[in-house]
Amino acid sequence: MKDNELLRYSRHILLPQIDIEGQEKINSSKAVLIGLGGLGSVISMYLASSGIGRIVLIDHDEVEISNLQRQIIFQTEDIGKKKALIAQKFLQKLNPLVKIDTCIEKVQKCSTELIQDANVFIDASDNFETRFFLNELSLKNKIPLVSGAAVRFEGQISVFNLKPDSPCYHCLFDSSNFDLEDNCSTNGILSPLLGVIASMQVIETLKIIADFGTTLDGRLLLYDSQLVEWTTLKLKKDPDCNACKG
């Protein structure tokens, strides 16, 4: 590690659970982030500042004025521009040592080269169709999925598909029970709640990559910001799950 890297990442390296070895794992890792909304804005900044060596940003949308209340990587002047390209520019300035690739299509249309060989998928999407697709992609490629979602005053975080016996997203949420077109564009959301959930997703991502602490594999963490209550639910692999059985 060069001097400028030792300095840049010194506050990670000072943590014995990470040290130089862990930071080197972070620097040589690849994370695919799906969605650059309220969660993805914050996630992408911490991924880049933490030194995740290769970051793939996937989002097909343009910045709208109603996004600016919570999607804090974007400026007022960015309205009408592609989110992934604006974010790429911002993050490259934040940390020139990391490589940032983009796909400005829906994830289903992005090239497999961009997605394969990732250490982790991070779901910051806003609809069930994408979430179920990502779960299948994660299972197929054996890449763990760090999942986060928030609506109104509540959020949730979990890690799926970390090990062969880990529950998958579909074990928890059966796709037949959902309107796949449903998304949160019609609901309100408390802006800084997204920062809380997004930060938790990056913590889980760094734990998986640098191998420290205990992840949320097999657990779902729920946060109610009005009551200031955190609840942990244990998750089990569903032996009859259509997505992950056999």
Ligand SMILES: [Zn+2]
């Ligand atoms: Zn499953």
